Amino acid sequence: MKQLITMFLIALAGFLFAKIFKVEESQQKFVSKLLLYLINPFMVVKSFNLEFNADKLAQLGFVFVVAIVIHAVMILIGFFSSKEQVDRLAVCFTNCGFIGIPLIRGVFGDEGVFYLMGYLVVFNVTIWTYGYYIMSGSINLKKIITNPNIIAVIIGIAIFCSPWTLPEFIARPVTMIGDLNTAVSMLLIGILLANFKPADGKLYALKIAKVSLFRHVICAVVNIGILFVVWKLFPNVPDCRILLFVVLICSMCPAATTIPGFAVLFNHDETYASLIISFTSVLCMLFLPSFVALAELIIK
Numbered sequence: 070m071k072q073l074i075t076m077f078l079i080a081l082a083g084f085l086f087a088k089i090f091k092v093e094e095s096q097q098k099f100v101s102k103l104l105l106y107l108i109n110p111f112m113v114v115k116s117f118n119l120e121f122n123a124d125k126l127a128q129l130g131f132v133f134v135v136a137i138v139i140h141a142v143m144i145l146i147g148f149f150s151s152k153e154q155v156d157r158l159a160v161c162f163t164n165c166g167f168i169g170i171p172l173i174r175g176v177f178g179d180e181g182v183f184y185l186m187g188y189l190v191v192f193n194v195t196i197w198t199y200g201y202y203i204m205s206g207s208i209n210l211k212k213i214i215t216n217p218n219i220i221a222v223i224i225g226i227a228i229f230c231s232p233w234t235l236p237e238f239i240a241r242p243v244t245m246i247g248d249l250n251t252a253v254s255m256l257l258i259g260i261l262l263a264n265f266k267p268a269d270g271k272l273y274a275l276k277i278a279k280v281s282l283f284r285h286v287i288c289a290v291v292n293i294g295i296l297f298v299v300w301k302l303f304p305n306v307p308d309c310r311i312l313l314f315v316v317l318i319c320s321m322c323p324a325a326t327t328i329p330g331f332a333v334l335f336n337h338d339e340t341y342a343s344l345i346i347s348f349t350s351v352l353c354m355l356f357l358p359s360f361v362a363l364a365e366l367i368i369k
Contacts, residue, residue, distance in 0.1 A: 076168070076255045076350060083259025092260050097339070100260070101330040104253050109327070110221035112166065112247035113193060116186050117225030118235050124307070125183060126230070131306055132187030135299055135316050139188075140195050142295060143288055143320065150283040154203045155337055156276065159324035159345045160283045162196050165189060166250065168322040168353070173315055181315055188319045190226070193218050196327055204331040254326040261329050261343035273341055277348050284324055284349050285356040292320045293364045300368045310368060317364055321357045323349035 086092070140161065147160035163169070165188055173181040197218050202208050213219060228235065235243065296313045303309055324345050332342040 079252055079255035080259035083256035084263050087260040087263035098333050100257050101333040105330045106217045108249050108253055110217040111243050112250045113221040114225045115244050115247035117229045119229055129187045132184050132312050136188040136191040139320050140191055155342045156280050158200050158328050159280050162325040163322040164325050165192050165319040165322050169319045172318055184312055184315045190222055193222050204335045258343045258346050261339045264340045273344055280345055281349055281352050285352050289321050289360040297367050323353045
């Protein structure tokens with residue numbers, strides 16, 4: 070709850086700044102590129118800068134596989150939920166980094182955050198392949214391979230699997246840049262929301278309500294069912310219940326803040342995309358704890 074309120078206040082600051090100083094479209098695109106292609110990759114590398122542990126690597130692999138299944142199912146749900154690109158991405162991609170990390174740390178500590186990285190790897194690879202294709206309408210293999218976020222995932226895994234971590238003089242700037250992620254993403258959302266026209270409110274409201282239903286209710290119910298089956302099939306996996314709840318919490322976060330950045334870059338309705346992030350973030354405060362409580366009764 071505190072994290073969601075903090076994010077709302079940062080977005081409000083961006084909104085007021087844009088209203089006062091009239092941020093132009095070219096400036097919005099610059100901030101989007103800065104976030105997606107510089108800050109985001111540094112956050113990924115920072116997350117993997119840990120000492121190697123074989124047992125944890127196996128558990129990370131378990132989370133990775135479960136996350137693939139969850140993403141595949143949510144992509145299908147998103148596909149059938151709407152014909153619009155922004156809606157499809159909002160249903161299947163969550164704010165698992167910006168919201169997920171502080172939530173998981175609050176519930177399971179730093180160990181839970183490490184397991185979250187398995188989900189985050191799947192998220193980054195999927196959103197920069199499938200998500201990129203949905204928003205741009207094409208697949209450019211060279212752009213995918215050379216995408217800073219995909220490269221960051223590869224570098225991060227290599228760092229974790231090596232016997233070393235980054236030296237302090239490198240780790241410190243990586244951490245400082247990566248930590249900008251939440252603040253810059255929410256400032257961007259506030260800036261984009263400053264362009265909202267009240268006349269479009271009724272149209273947006275109906276669409277946002279539909280997306281929110283799929284994002285927070287249908288996906289949650291389906292994912293709880295999938296994780297219950299996994300729990301029954303693999304009860305002997307060490308800390309299996311914790312691993313499954315890490316995946317569940319990640320899958321129930323608000324829509325991903327990467328989506329408005331994509332909307333700006335690929336000329337979709339960035340104001341609508343930003344509204345989806347804002348509304349799903351508010352609704353998350355109600356639905357996430359409710360469905361986690363339901364899952365605790367089922368997965369035990």
